[in-house]
Amino acid sequence: MLPALNSAICWKLFHFFYLETQSAGNLFDLNLIGILRDYTPELSVVNIAMVSTSSTLNKNSNPFCCYLAGLIEGKGSIILPKTDISPKGKLNYPSINLVFHLRDFPLCQLIQKELGTGSLSRMKGNNSYLLEINSFEGVLKLVNLLNGNMRTSKIHCLYKLIDWLNNKNNDLNLIKKQLDSSPIDSNAWLSGFIDADASFSIFLNKNSIRIRFSLTQSSKIKLGISNEAIMNIIAEYLEVKVSTIQRKVSPNSIELTVKTQSIKSNNNLINYLTKYPLWSSNFLNYSDWLFALDLFKKVYKTKNKSEEVFYEIKKIKGEMNDKRVKFNWDHLIQFYNLD
Numbered sequence: 442m443l444p445a446l447n448s449a450i451c452w453k454l455f456h457f458f459y460l461e462t463q464s465a466g467n468l469f470d471l472n473l474i475g476i477l478r479d480y481t482p483e484l485s486v487v488n489i490a491m492v493s494t495s496s497t498l499n500k501n502s503n504p505f506c507c508y509l510a511g512l513i514e515g516k517g518s519i520i521l522p523k524t525d526i527s528p529k530g531k532l533n534y535p536s537i538n539l540v541f542h543l544r545d546f547p548l549c550q551l552i553q554k555e556l557g558t559g560s561l562s563r564m565k566g567n568n569s570y571l572l573e574i575n576s577f578e579g580v581l582k583l584v585n586l587l588n589g590n591m592r593t594s595k596i597h598c599l600y601k602l603i604d605w606l607n608n609k610n611n612d613l614n615l616i617k618k619q620l621d622s623s624p625i626d627s628n629a630w631l632s633g634f635i636d637a638d639a640s641f642s643i644f645l646n647k648n649s650i651r652i653r654f655s656l657t658q659s660s661k662i663k664l665g666i667s668n669e670a671i672m673n674i675i676a677e678y679l680e681v682k683v684s685t686i687q688r689k690v691s692p693n694s695i696e697l698t699v700k701t702q703s704i705k706s707n708n709n710l711i712n713y714l715t716k717y718p719l720w721s722s723n724f725l726n727y728s729d730w731l732f733a734l735d736l737f738k739k740v741y742k743t744k745n746k747s748e749e750v751f752y753e754i755k756k757i758k759g760e761m762n763d764k765r766v767k768f769n770w771d772h773l774i775q776f777y778n779l780d
Contacts, residue, residue, distance in 0.1 A: 515637020
């Protein structure tokens with residue numbers, strides 16, 4: 442049996458030969474009963490054992506892989522070292538990171554457990570948790586899970602990571618798969634993308650009620666490649682248009698937004714999310730949003746501006762998003778797995 446090695450040792454060994462399997466750390470046993478209901482975390486630092494990548498190579502069609510790709514493309518990062526060795530003589534190695542809001546800690550833990558790799562820590566001065574995969578086994582596993590499931594310009598970051606890994610070992614020969622060009626409603630990618638960076642909101646006054654969904658992305662990523670193509674695909678599916686917004690605080694930063702507001706476009710979104718659900722706290726916002734939309738449809742059909750309905754929708758609005766204080770995570774029991 443091989444001795445347990447930490448991730449830094451694994452990366453050092455990788456400079457000499459390619460490891461098929463390697464394990465390190467301690468396995469974390471997720472207690473669903475303990476964390477999935479009304480959970481508010483304060484601090485968690487968890488080390489997960491590295492798992493062999495051999496079992497992941499044929500699982501790219503798994504809904505978890507598609508959802509994970511959408512999540513990482515929405516708010517994740519793929520980081521490559523500029524040099525192999527730091528000025529202090531330490532080994533530099535790549536990492537794949539995901540940032541979760543404090544309220545989404547249960548989902549963060551569940552993804553970490555399903556991956557079987559990565560470290561989870563509370564970010565200082567930020568209401569967020571960082572899930573960081575930076576071991577050799579972990580990074581290689583994530584590359585295999587993401588490869589072929591990505592849809593945005595962030596695929597070029599994955600390509601650079603693949604080049605980096607291949608250059609470190611001639612026997613690795615990782616192949617760069619193309620963007621997933623299947624219909625946007627054919628897998629769970631969009632639900633991951635929505636969980637990463639989308640919002641469900643309600644606007645209302647005495648004369649108007651608007652039930653909205655919006656998804657915003659920067660027009661370009663760091664490599665200078667536009668995200669316009671994927672936003673157009675999403676907009677076409679929802680039957681809306683992409684709008685551009687120039688941020689006042691950063692004149693050179695242009696944001697692309699896809700927004701639903703009509704009953705037709707909202708129904709298109711509902712049809713997708715019924716098949717491929719959300720898993721973050723956005724699921725709770727969506728559930729409230731959906732209830733408000735049903736109330737609104739009744740008003741729309743009867744053209745009866747009922748004060749009772751108005752105040753019911755107003756109450757729902759007052760308990761959504763940042764105003765939410767109660768969290769129920771029962772839906773995570775049905776979360777995807779790699780088996």
